[in-house]
Amino acid sequence: MSDYARVEIGVLGGGPAGSCVAQRLAELGHEVWLIEQSLFPRPHIGESLTPAILPLLDQLELREIMEEAGFLRPHQAIIHWGGELRIKTYEGEPGLQVDRGRFDQLLLESAREAGVEILQPVRVTSAMRLDAGGWQLNLNRAGRTELLQCEYLIDASGQSVVANKRKRLGVATLALYGYWKNSGMTGPESRVEAAENLWFWSAPLPDNLINACVFVDPKTCSGIGRDHLEGFYRQQLQGSSLLAPCLSGTLVDNPMPPVNHSPTGPITACNASASYSESPVSEDLIRVGDACVTLDPISSQGVQSAISMALQAAVVVHTQLSLSERGELAAEFYRQRQQETITRHQRWASRFYAEQAAVTASEFWQARAAGHEADGASDLTISPETTPLPRNTQLMLHPAASFTALPILKGDLVTSAKALSHPSLERPIAFVEHIELVPLIELLTTGDTLEDIVEKWSHRVPAQSSLRILHWLWQRRLIQRSSGY
Numbered sequence: 001m002s003d004y005a006r007v008e009i010g011v012l013g014g015g016p017a018g019s020c021v022a023q024r025l026a027e028l029g030h031e032v033w034l035i036e037q038s039l040f041p042r043p044h045i046g047e048s049l050t051p052a053i054l055p056l057l058d059q060l061e062l063r064e065i066m067e068e069a070g071f072l073r074p075h076q077a078i079i080h081w082g083g084e085l086r087i088k089t090y091e092g093e094p095g096l097q098v099d100r101g102r103f104d105q106l107l108l109e110s111a112r113e114a115g116v117e118i119l120q121p122v123r124v125t126s127a128m129r130l131d132a133g134g135w136q137l138n139l140n141r142a143g144r145t146e147l148l149q150c151e152y153l154i155d156a157s158g159q160s161v162v163a164n165k166r167k168r169l170g171v172a173t174l175a176l177y178g179y180w181k182n183s184g185m186t187g188p189e190s191r192v193e194a195a196e197n198l199w200f201w202s203a204p205l206p207d208n209l210i211n212a213c214v215f216v217d218p219k220t221c222s223g224i225g226r227d228h229l230e231g232f233y234r235q236q237l238q239g240s241s242l243l244a245p246c247l248s249g250t251l252v253d254n255p256m257p258p259v260n261h262s263p264t265g266p267i268t269a270c271n272a273s274a275s276y277s278e279s280p281v282s283e284d285l286i287r288v289g290d291a292c293v294t295l296d297p298i299s300s301q302g303v304q305s306a307i308s309m310a311l312q313a314a315v316v317v318h319t320q321l322s323l324s325e326r327g328e329l330a331a332e333f334y335r336q337r338q339q340e341t342i343t344r345h346q347r348w349a350s351r352f353y354a355e356q357a358a359v360t361a362s363e364f365w366q367a368r369a370a371g372h373e374a375d376g377a378s379d380l381t382i383s384p385e386t387t388p389l390p391r392n393t394q395l396m397l398h399p400a401a402s403f404t405a406l407p408i409l410k411g412d413l414v415t416s417a418k419a420l421s422h423p424s425l426e427r428p429i430a431f432v433e434h435i436e437l438v439p440l441i442e443l444l445t446t447g448d449t450l451e452d453i454v455e456k457w458s459h460r461v462p463a464q465s466s467l468r469i470l471h472w473l474w475q476r477r478l479i480q481r482s483s484g485y
């Protein structure tokens, strides 16, 4: 056993979440060590990235590197769902179909360049909280045990090494996937298809490779041994109109398709159920990426969500380490973001599943669509105001509106800001168009006209922004005609 080092921050795992949180913290001046068990590039599922990943890559200054890496750029996805075949075209820029080995390696390299110390291939075998504060990590480097102590621990290990009580979201799902070369399926787009009791997804990759995946209820496969997994998987693929070409295959140089075309390696089975950690953050530990919230793969948003959480977590940890009096405020900010991710994701997934449940009565789809209707009802707390914002009428703040303190991000720190609460709002709102709302609302007096308000706000915001904010408030009935005037 070798002597241990003590460092400020230890990051467990070098996937998208680990690399991005490590990079940002190093850029904010912290000492960061990252421990990754695999040598990169290593294979990893999760290759379809929607265009929403691009602004995150911009924030990390990594867009150019990713755009030059030769990944495929789909403008659309082919979707056979809810009884109809449709093409979903992305608005604006195309998404990315990445080789995750290469993508994750580029993220890790960027973290190294930012000053992160990387231990690789080194496995963390256990993490223990020390009585005197901080953590002790047991590491395995080529069979040898080493110790590392850190003041703050970031768990970005995906499946989680640090004790983590988790709750499942929705029903359990198992993914079976294999890679196919020269499958005969052309085009850079993902294909998604629903069947009676399962669904299919494929992602084309560079070098004429395709990842073809089948999502099933785990009970369907219970009792099937490793030797029969490929047979079961092939049998399911035969039922897919979009992915079945994998099974016959078309060699580029050979006009005759080979009989019994085979995947390039064994079929992998992995858990694809959505879940979340019940303890995402404390004063010396934060969980990021899948270790915090594992999304249902139907959304193709796992990587984007992991990076987005990493950027938020970096600010939370930076605040906790540099301003201890704001430690709990920062932790609360992170808990609220985790809750939002869960709610938004569950709402989206159950709606999407409900489209298929409407045309297939099987238990598989009904269970996945559960909660959809209840969710829809809670959306309609108040109907939006449809009449135009009146010019010469006297206005007032709605009596049910109130102010509440909210943790928010300001620059590289978490701070507290006043936010506006109202039954028509899903959550308190601190900013509209990046402008702090409550300081403006505090200037309102009952009986002000539109012109009065724009004039009052003019030393803080341009008139055009004022009008847009007022319109936003009016639509949500947060301002109304003042009775009695």
Ligand SMILES: Cc1cc2nc3c(=O)[nH]c(=O)nc-3n(C[C@H](O)[C@H](O)[C@H](O)COP(=O)(O)OP(=O)(O)OC[C@H]3O[C@@H](n4cnc5c(N)ncnc54)[C@H](O)[C@@H]3O)c2cc1C
Pocket: 012, 013, 014, 015, 016, 017, 018, 035, 036, 037, 038, 044, 045, 046, 047, 048, 049, 122, 123, 124, 125, 156, 157, 158, 159, 161, 175, 213, 270, 271, 272, 288, 289, 290, 291, 295, 297, 300, 301, 302, 303, 304, 306
């Ligand atoms: C079937 C399936 C399909 C999916 N498809 C998509 C998709 O199309 N698009 C999408 O965006 N997402 C998809 N996802 C989700 C996506 O793969 C994950 O959300 C994403 O990889 C999470 O990133 P992460 O950094 O949190 O974890 P990971 O990417 O899993 O990284 C964790 C890292 O930690 C390392 N590690 C683990 N334990 C240890 C240890 N003890 N010591 C040291 N290192 C350790 C691992 O080697 C790994 O490199 C899919 C998931 C599944 C299951």
